[in-house]
Amino acid sequence: MISRILLIMLLAVSTQAKVNIVASLTDLADIARQVGGKHVSVVSIARGSQDPHYVEVLPSSMMKVKRADMYLMVGMELDQWAEQIIDGSRNRQLRIVDCSSDIERVNVPTRKVDASMGDIHPNGNPHYWLDPENGKVIARTIASNLKVVDPRHTEEYDNNLKVFIDSIDELEAHWAMTYSSLNGKSVIYYHDTWPYFNRYFGLTATAFIEPKPGIMPTPTHLDHLIHIINDQHIKVIAMEPYFSQQAPAFLSGKTGATIVHMAQSVGAEENTETYQKMLTYNLEVLMKALNSQ
Ligand SMILES: [Zn+2]
Structure with missing residues (x-):
């Protein structure tokens, strides 16, 4: 009887064990899936076909974040809508990761930004994930945060990170030949x-x-x-x-x-x-x- 209860408890732990990740965009979600492998479950708020600057703040998105362990933001003021979703989720345990934290920023305005300049990004251009080298930076940021949230699987996260970076390295060599x-x-x-x-x-x-x-x-x-x-x-x-x-x-x-x-x-x-x-x-x-x- 006791062993049966133990078994049920163990099963419960193992099904709960996945790190629940919500990402603003599909790009961060996909990299998180590749780095997290079987230990994460990932959803993104915006669809890939959607304008990432303007995403509706929905109660259903807040519900997703309420159950999450980690939120992956683009940062650099692209996904300010995510801040409203996170606030609305009232999830105090949530680990918020700004994936732009280690990115070398381009087009940071040299003069003060005002409304006459249009909807300009005051901290530099936030579309950084479109450089494959930055894909690696994002993957490293996600891996190091996963290791904090779920240290038991550190080795696997490191391995997955290496596989991801190797796949980009390989593609970079291929792209350099094919699309020169x-x-x-x-x-x-x-x-x-x-x-x-x-x-x-x-x-x-x-x-x-x-x-x-x-x-x-x-x-x-x-x-x-x-x-x-x-x-x-x-x-x-x-x-x-x-x-x-x-x-x-x-x-x-x-x-x-x-x-x-x-x-x-x-x-x-x-x-x-x-x-x-x-x-x-x-x-x-x-x-x-x-x-x-
Ligand atoms: Zn933009």
Whole structure:
């Protein structure tokens, strides 16, 4: 009888043993899944196809966080909505991890930010996960926090981290061979999502469809973009899937530039269901569009 009770208790412990993680974005969730392996259960608040700047604060999200052990934030003021979700969850045991803590930030404004600059990020551009080197930094941050929350599985977290970093190293070697022709190319982007991606892969953002971050394009701005595209022979207009096709289609019609849908997050497009696949997908669509003309 006693052994039976013990067995039931042991079973209860082992089913509870997974570290319950909630992440703001699918990218952090996927990296956490890879680093945590079988010892974590992970959900993300935003879907991959969603604009990460504007996510509705829902009671159902607060309920998810209420049961969580760890919350993974993007930080750098991208996911301020997460702070409301965390507050609303009233989970005092929650470990809040800012995944930007060890990131080297780019485009930190040198002058004081005000409303005239649009919806600008005052602590620098927060789309850092799109540089594979930063993927490794995120994975290290998640692993070190997992080891604090669940020290019994330290060795496995270290192993999983190594497997993740090795997989990125391998891909980096492959990308350098396969996509070297992207180096030096210029692209018009919809939003300033890609400075980390561009820096790593040698691309240039010549202009943005948004005249300022978070601001809708005006006819004057679109006119200005037509001149830029023609004068500088820009071949590709890249957009995140959550924006309206209207302005890119207008520009493409006037100039012949190809529209490319890029995946700003894991799951934003088909074949982007892991962090690694998402990066490869973006390189592939850019390469196809740049070579098709
Ligand atoms: Zn942004």
